[in-house]
Amino acid sequence: MAFAHTPTLQAIGHFLPSAPARLARQAGMASVCIALLGAVGGAHAEVDALQSLASMSLGSLLDVEVSGASKFNQSLRSAPSSATVITAAEIYALGYRSLADVLRSIRGLQVNSDRTYSYLGVRGMIAPGDYNTRVLLLIDGNRINDAVFDQAFLGTEFPLDLALVERVEFIPGPGSAVHGANALFGVVNVVTRRNLGDRTAMGSVSLGSGGGRSAMAALQTGEMGGPRLMLSASRMLSRGRDLYFPQYDVAGVSNGISAGTDGEAQNRLFMRFEDGKGLSATLIHADRDKNSSATAGTVFNDSATRMRDMQTHASLQWSGQVLPETELTARAYTSRYVFEGNYVLDYPPPTINRDTVEAQSVGLELRALTSRWAGHKVVVGTELQATPHRDQGNFDVEPYTSYLDDRRHGHRMSFFAEDQMEITPQWTLSAGGRYDRTEVGKGVFSPRFGAVWQPSPQWVGKYLYGSAYRQANAFERYYAYPGVGGYKANPGLETEHVRGHELAFEYHPSPSLKWTASLFRNQVDGLIGQRLDPQDGMLQFENQGRLSVQGFEIEAEAALPHQSHLRVNYSQQQARGGILSEQSASRIANATLVVPLTASWVVGASATAVAQRASAPGYATADLTLSNDAPWRPWRVAFSVYNLLDRRVSDPSSDAARPGIVPQDRRGVRVRLDLRF
Numbered sequence: 001m002a003f004a005h006t007p008t009l010q011a012i013g014h015f016l017p018s019a020p021a022r023l024a025r026q027a028g029m030a031s032v033c034i035a036l037l038g039a040v041g042g043a044h045a046e047v048d049a050l051q052s053l054a055s056m057s058l059g060s061l062l063d064v065e066v067s068g069a070s071k072f073n074q075s076l077r078s079a080p081s082s083a084t085v086i087t088a089a090e091i092y093a094l095g096y097r098s099l100a101d102v103l104r105s106i107r108g109l110q111v112n113s114d115r116t117y118s119y120l121g122v123r124g125m126i127a128p129g130d131y132n133t134r135v136l137l138l139i140d141g142n143r144i145n146d147a148v149f150d151q152a153f154l155g156t157e158f159p160l161d162l163a164l165v166e167r168v169e170f171i172p173g174p175g176s177a178v179h180g181a182n183a184l185f186g187v188v189n190v191v192t193r194r195n196l197g198d199r200t201a202m203g204s205v206s207l208g209s210g211g212g213r214s215a216m217a218a219l220q221t222g223e224m225g226g227p228r229l230m231l232s233a234s235r236m237l238s239r240g241r242d243l244y245f246p247q248y249d250v251a252g253v254s255n256g257i258s259a260g261t262d263g264e265a266q267n268r269l270f271m272r273f274e275d276g277k278g279l280s281a282t283l284i285h286a287d288r289d290k291n292s293s294a295t296a297g298t299v300f301n302d303s304a305t306r307m308r309d310m311q312t313h314a315s316l317q318w319s320g321q322v323l324p325e326t327e328l329t330a331r332a333y334t335s336r337y338v339f340e341g342n343y344v345l346d347y348p349p350p351t352i353n354r355d356t357v358e359a360q361s362v363g364l365e366l367r368a369l370t371s372r373w374a375g376h377k378v379v380v381g382t383e384l385q386a387t388p389h390r391d392q393g394n395f396d397v398e399p400y401t402s403y404l405d406d407r408r409h410g411h412r413m414s415f416f417a418e419d420q421m422e423i424t425p426q427w428t429l430s431a432g433g434r435y436d437r438t439e440v441g442k443g444v445f446s447p448r449f450g451a452v453w454q455p456s457p458q459w460v461g462k463y464l465y466g467s468a469y470r471q472a473n474a475f476e477r478y479y480a481y482p483g484v485g486g487y488k489a490n491p492g493l494e495t496e497h498v499r500g501h502e503l504a505f506e507y508h509p510s511p512s513l514k515w516t517a518s519l520f521r522n523q524v525d526g527l528i529g530q531r532l533d534p535q536d537g538m539l540q541f542e543n544q545g546r547l548s549v550q551g552f553e554i555e556a557e558a559a560l561p562h563q564s565h566l567r568v569n570y571s572q573q574q575a576r577g578g579i580l581s582e583q584s585a586s587r588i589a590n591a592t593l594v595v596p597l598t599a600s601w602v603v604g605a606s607a608t609a610v611a612q613r614a615s616a617p618g619y620a621t622a623d624l625t626l627s628n629d630a631p632w633r634p635w636r637v638a639f640s641v642y643n644l645l646d647r648r649v650s651d652p653s654s655d656a657a658r659p660g661i662v663p664q665d666r667r668g669v670r671v672r673l674d675l676r677f
Contacts, residue, residue, distance in 0.1 A: 066169050067141065067189060077460055080420070080430040080450025082504040082518050086168045088193070090565075093594045093604040095625030095640035095670065100155040102168050103188065104608060105590050107516075107553045107569035109170070111154070112583075112613070112651040114662050115243075115262060116292040116307060118155030119654055122172060122185035123520060124549040124573035124584040127529050130654075134184040134470060134496075136175060139284065140192055142315050145182050146337035147359035147387045147410075150473040152188065159286030159311045161216050161234045161268055163204055163674075166193045173520070174468035174500045177434045177448035180383070180414055184468045184498045185522070192272070192282075195228070196220050197631075201677040204234075209642075209668035210262070211239030218270075225276050232270040239263045240291065247653075247660030248300045261293030261303045278320040284313040299344040304352065310338040326370040329381075334362045342397075352397040360389040367416075375422040379432075383414040390474040394481055406478045410439040418448070428452040436469075444469045444495065460506040470496045472528055476541040484537035494543050498524045512559040521550040549575045549584075564595040583652055585618075587611040600630035614652035616661045621647050634677065640670045 066083045067073045076083055084106045096102050100118035104111045110121035119126065120135050137144040137152035139160060145152050153159060168190055175183030196202055196218060204216040214236040222228035240262025249256030266288040274280045287310045291303055298305045315333040322328045339357035344350055367381025390408035395401060418432025430450040437443035448466040455461075472493035480489040500522040507515040526543040533540060551573030558566050568591045575584050589609040596602050604627065609620040622645060627638035643649065643666055650661035 066171070067191065077454070077506070078420075078428060078452060080448070080452060080462070080464060081171045081173065082462065082464070082502060082516065083169055083171045088166050090592070090594070091162055091165065091168070092629065092638065093602050093625065093627060094592055094606050095604060095623060095627075095638060095642075095672075096162065097670070098155050098162070099158045099168065099188070099190065102162075103154065103170065105567075105592055105606060106170050107555050107590065108172060108518075108551075108571040108573070108588070110585050110588060110610065110613070112654065112662075113155060113664060114292075114651070114654050115240075115664075116290050116295075117151075117153070117157055120152070120154055120188075121584055123522065123551060123553075123571070124575040124586070125185045125522065125524070126583045127527070130529075133182060133473060136179050136181075136183040136187045138179070138187065138189040139313070140282065140315075141189065142282070142313060142331075142333055143179075143335070143361075144311075144313060146311075146335070147361045148337070148339075148357050148390050148392060148474045149359075150182055150470070152182075153309070153311070154188075156236070156264060156266065157286075157288055157290075157309055159268060159284050159313070160190065160192070160270060161232065163202075163216055163234075164192050164218065164232055164270055166191045173464060173502055174446070174448070174466035174498050174522075176436075176444075176446035176468035177432050177466055178416065178418070180412070180416075180434060180436050180446075181470050184470050184496065184524075192270075193230075194274075195224060195230070196676070199676040202674060203677075204672065204674045206670055206672040208238075208640075208670035210241050210665070211237070212670065213237050222276075227276055228274045230270070230272045232268075234268045236264075236266045236268075238265075241665060243663045245300075245660065245663065254300050258293050258301045261291045261301055261305075263303075264288060264290040279316075279318045281316045282314065284311070286311045295343060299346050299350055302344040302350075304342060304344045307341045308339065310336075312336045322368075323370070323372070325372045326368060329365075329367050329369070331365045332363070333365075334360070336360045354393075354395055354397055356391075356393040358389045358391045359387070361385055361387045377420040378418070380417040382416075383412070385412040385414075387411065392474065392479055394479075403481055404479065406474075406480075408474050408478065412436060412438045426454050428454075438471060440471060458508045462502075462504040462506075464502040464504065465500070467497065467499045469498075470528075472496075472541070476528055486538050488533070488536075488538050488540040490541050493528055493541060494526050496524060496526045496528055496543075498522055514557045516553075516555045516557075518553045520552070521548065523548045547576060549573050562596065564593065566594075567592045582614045583654075585611045585613050600628050600633070602627050602629065616650045616652040619647055619649045621645070621649060634675060636674045636676075638670075638672045640672070642668045642670070 064076050064085050065073045066076055066079050066085055086102050091102060100111050103109050103120060108123045110126060112119045120132050122135060131149050132152035132154060133150040135152050171187040175187045179187055201219045206214045214234065216234035218232035220228060220230040242257065242259045243262060245256050245258060248254050266286065269285040271283040272280065289306060289308045291306050293301050293303060293305050295305055313335045315331060317331040319327060319329040337359040341355040343353045345353045363383060363385035365381060365383040367379060369379045371377045387410045390410060392404060392406045394404040414434060414436045416434035418430065420428060420430045422428050433445055433447040435443055435445050446467050446469060451463045453461040477491050477493055478489050479487050481487045502518055502520040504518040524547045527547050528541050529544045530539055530541055551571065553571040555569035560566055570589045572587050574586060592606045594602060594604045604625040607622040611618045621643050623642045624644050625638055625640040629636040646667040649664040651664060653660045653662055
């Protein structure tokens, strides 16, 4: 794991020069792009129940629900956050293949990939050696980050098939006041489907470039309001691409081409039971095997270098009314993550070195939500978590030589409370906090404050403040491997703290147009980063002082004529601090467009432009999907083309031991067929 973790587009590309342009010019160009949207977005779109994605009226824009902001459902308009919600209809129409694809389209987010895992940057916060430890990933409110790396799995390693996703919520900013550790820069909450509509079963198959193929089947029994069971299983295979890595192009040693070593296979299982009276049980299991022949420190282009990730998440939850206007929720959960990484090392002779990880957590959460007092919505609760296994190992397979056998355990105790107070019909205040105490360090209190001002149905203003924390994980503290290119442990790492301020505005000038703008500033103290010690050539995590990021975001979303739906966003941020400014993109722009061609045929297009990050140049790409989804038919089909103009795209390497670039896919295609019974 240590090694592994270790014509339109041309116009967009004009704001991606290698040298930074002036802020006024960039903001001006963003305003021009979004002004074009506003010019065509004033027309009122006809509402059609079968075209819900395209018929985004003012009411539906305001009433989209988000549940990850405060541990209960509330509208985007009233939530103390500037959240973004991507629905299942949008995921399908735009041909998204992974959670990373979904997140890439959200304002302020940057996604890098080393072709084994996907890494998320939030508002300029991304660092080499970081495995998404500062973003909390939830599925239906249940924590998915593991207990050794604290990693959020976002790419093909995500343990859930996207066909089972109802919506994806992203809540930016410090979120520890609600969710505890890891919610430094944002929270991703994936909400699963509660039913398959009026169908009892569905199946899906797809074929794509790079030998990609997948199959999924889902079955449900029971009726809404009564006992129900949903089961799903899926399998994905891919042989991958042949790739060129310039940092491995060494005369007489390698031509830098990795051939036949990018494949992967994954199995997924999902089960949920609901008794119709408030009791539910969920099980998620995923097992992925991935080649990674361009891993720093290993023999290049050797298919024996591979990683296996196995995840299991289970929860049992009951919710019900115990007092007038008071709901109690009790949740028990367990998670297990097992990793095995085989790395071909040239000592000589070539030897397989193996990393092993076992992380296991069990926990119990109790919370109460009440609105008994006029103008108040209060949530209070407690959470207890034990981690009996935070185990890491490293050894040579043959001859057997052990370098690391580290076994840890831990616990966490938390108390949280929040009150959303309606001061006047125009003003709502939200105040809350959470206290966490673990087996290491002192207890941490994380406060949050929000003020929501709604002077008219067209305007919403929000001021948001929050703080969050993250204690060093077991990998950062205790992983050690001897020799040049190895790791040094650092048990004395201190806790990271972040404080964030945000001023956000929403403007709805017509029933078919919504504008969003945000100004933000985040300051991190004690950020943990990976550094290569020039004295011994070994990597070590260390606290790197105070860092800050500030910037702005602007987005427009519109229902266009003929029931088309358009979203355009632009974000700019400036990071102050070496490990952030090297990896983060200072400018990012996205656009998505969904256009119904007939009653059932829809075309979806998306474009992304990202400025230079470290040694990886800026890029602009576009994807196109043509789909047929008529609810009255038992089938639907989608044809997708990715990287439509066949651009060369590279991401910066996430490993400080071997900086460079990681090539991404050129043009690719996918055909997907769904059957519904």
